[in-house]
Amino acid sequence: MTVEFAPLAVVKSFAERKQLTTIKEWTNASKKEDWPKYIPKRPEAIYNCKWSEILAPKPDNRNNFLSYEEASYILSNMDDVNTMKDFRLMGREGRRPSNIPSNPERQYKECWNGWPAFLNGEK
Structure with missing residues (x-):
């Protein structure tokens, strides 16, 4: 059969x-x-x-992310996230807010000025 x-x-x-x-x-x-x-x-x-x-397309989460300015503001107010290494560790530990991308340098590539600017507001 x-x-x-x-x-x-x-x-x-x-x-x-x-x-x-x-x-x-x-x-x-x-x-x-x-x-x-x-x-x-x-x-x-x-x-x-x-x-x-065959597979369903993955949902496009890009629109669910905060703007660069909002994400940077939130991260700059976190005492334990000062470097890219701190940011990656936060992600591995599950502490990164879901509305902040895991690869912000890709998501915000048009306005990306490096990790110090993103995490600490430095130029």
């Missing part, structure tokens, strides 16, 4: 509805008992396509 899989468009819609944005998320979800039989566990092999054609 062969299983007939849904068309690729249905699989893409399924990924979007379930918010499956990475291969790891897909793999973990496909191991659960409630995984639909009509959705292949390895769709890239069935449809001969790339995972990027």
Whole structure:
């Protein structure tokens, strides 16, 4: 008995509805008992396509970040964040506010003047 899989468009819609944005998320979800039989566990092999054609796009969080000025103001008022190393440590420890990007030099590249300016307001 062969299983007939849904068309690729249905699989893409399924990924979007379930918010499956990475291969790891897909793999973990496909191991659960409630995984639909009509959705292949390895769709890239069935449809001969790339995972990027199947997975839901990641949400664009850029609009959720504070402006450069707001983020810089908040960080300059934190006594324990004075260097890039302090900032990275804060992120690893889970203390970085979610509305401040983990890579501010990329997010704020148009107005980036270096770590001292961002963290301490120095020029």
